[in-house]
Amino acid sequence: MSDLPTLPVTFRPGRTRAVLLTAAVTTFVVVSTIALLLDRLGPGERISFIFTAALLAGVALMLARPKVVADERGVTVVNFASTRRLEWAQIVQVHLRVGDPWVFLDLSDGTSLPAIGIQPGIAKAQAIADARALRALVEARSGEHRA
Known part of the structure; x- marks a missing residue:
């Protein structure tokens, strides 16, 4: 059959994946930047913000998998x-x-x-x-x- 795709072939939701990858990077950068720019936060709070940003980005990356x-x-x-x-x-x-x-x-x-x-x-x-x-x-x- 000439209609068959050439193997190997990968099917993935391209647009959805692009949105999720962009959201992951944006979330991590924005939340981490806020954590570093807020003067009233102590070192533990900054680490907590960055950890939360990494966790949120990780969820978006898992959804893009x-x-x-x-x-x-x-x-x-x-x-x-x-x-x-x-x-x-x-x-x-x-x-x-x-x-x-x-x-x-x-x-x-x-x-x-x-x-x-x-x-x-x-x-x-x-x-x-x-x-x-x-x-x-x-x-x-x-x-x-x-x-």
Whole structure:
């Protein structure tokens, strides 16, 4: 199929990621600068401000982490706090229904795995295109690896 993306391919919410990375850096810089510029703060309070800024930035970075990576051997799903490697044959179907916050993968063991790296959020058309591309890859690759 010529419509299939060239492997390896990474799907991630680009605009959402850009917003979150910008927010992480901005939050850390602004809060840390305020902590250093306020004369009435003692050293412990300054450290507390900077620690809080780092914590907030860390949360934004964690939210920017999701991606779905497809390669010759299978798919790696990186969500907020977990990573799972799947062989092509383990993925039965790829879903992105109206109202879904992200793609869901139906697996051969009867479970469903959220693939947060493909989410309609602020780039709905891109998410739909990515979901279709992943679905086409799964259909093409799963047949090759099943007996």
